[in-house]
Amino acid sequence: MPILDQGYQHWNGQLRGHAWRWLTISRQGARAQLKNRWVWVTIIGACLPAFILSGFLVLWGLFEQKSSLLTPLLFLFQGLPEELRAGPRGYRTTFWTLAFNQFLDIQLFFAMALVLLVGPELISQDLRFNAMPLYFARPVRRLDYFTGKLGVIAAYLGAIMVVPVLLAFGIGFAFSLDPLVFRDTWRVLVASLAYGAVVVLSAGTLMLAISSLSRNSRFVGAIWIGLWVVSGVASTVLNQTIHKEWCPLLSYTANLTRMRDAMLDSQTSWDKVAALFQAGQNQLRQAARPNPFQRRSGRANFSVGPPPPPAPPTAGGSSATNARGPWQTSSYPWQWSAAVLAGLGVLSVWILATRVRSVDRLR
16 A cells, blocks of 8 residues: 655644553543443432432431431430440441441442443454454553453443442531541441442443454343343242352352451441340330339238249340341351352453453454
C-alpha cells in the first residue's frame, strides 16, 4: 500500500502512560452501559437501603447523646432493654456491625442484578463482532483488556457497595459527636470494604469468564441466572432434605454471605443482642410475677416453695442462642466458602486465558 501523506498532524489529546491503558476500556464500557434503562432502575433501587442505613446511624448517634430531637420518636425506644437505654455506647460496635451486615445482605441482590445487566456483553459482543484484532493491534495486552473489562463491573458494583459504606460511615461519625467512634467501629468499615472488594473480584472475574464462553449475550445471562438463582434454590432444597453442613456451598450467593458473616463477625453481634433482649425479657417476667403474700380475691395466697424450674434448653442450644431465629448465621467453617470462591476464581482466570488470545495467536 503506498504512503500518500508523510506529513505530521498534531494531536491535542491528553497523553497517558502505559499503566493506564485499561482505563480507556473501562471508561468507554461504563458509558455504554449508562444507556440501559434497567441499569439506572437498579442503581436507584440500591440507593434506598443506603438511605435507611444512613438514617439508622443518625438515629443511633442521637440516641447515644440522648438528644431532645428524638422526643417525637420516643415510642420507637419503649421496648428496648433498660441496660441498652442506660448505656448505648457500650453496644455501639454491636449495632453498627448488624446495620452494615444487613445493608450488605440487601446490596448483594442488587449487585447480582447489576452484573446480570452489565456483564454479559463485555466479551461476548467482542467475540460476535470479531473485535479482538482491533484491541490487540494496538499496544494493549491481554491483562489490560481483562482489567478494563473488569473495571466496568467494578465501577457499578463499587457505586452500590463501596461508596454507600463510606458515606454512611462518615454520616454516622458526624452525628455521634464522639472521637472514640472511629476506634470502636473502624473494623466494621474495613470489613465492609473488604467484602465489597471480594464481591467485585469474584463476581467480576466469573462473569467475564462466562461471557467469553459464548457469542450470544442472552445465553451468557441465562448461565448467570442459573448460577445465581438455580444454585440457591438447589442448595436450599438439599439443605432441607439431608440437613448437611456442606449444602450451602452449592449456592454462589451463600458462599459470599458466609464470607461477609466471617469478615464482620456478625454471629458474635447477634449473640450479644439476643442475650441482651433475653435478659430484658427475664426482668419483665420477674417484675410481672405475682407476690405469694399478696391478697387476691379476699384471701391470702400462702403458696410457698421454690419457683418452678426454667424450661430445659432445646437441642439447638440455649434460649439466647436460639433467639437469633432467622438471623442465625451459618455454622460451617468460612474457610469452605473461601475455598469455593477461590476455586471459581482460578477456573475463571483459566477460562479467560484460553478463550481470549492475543493478536499473534488469532487465526
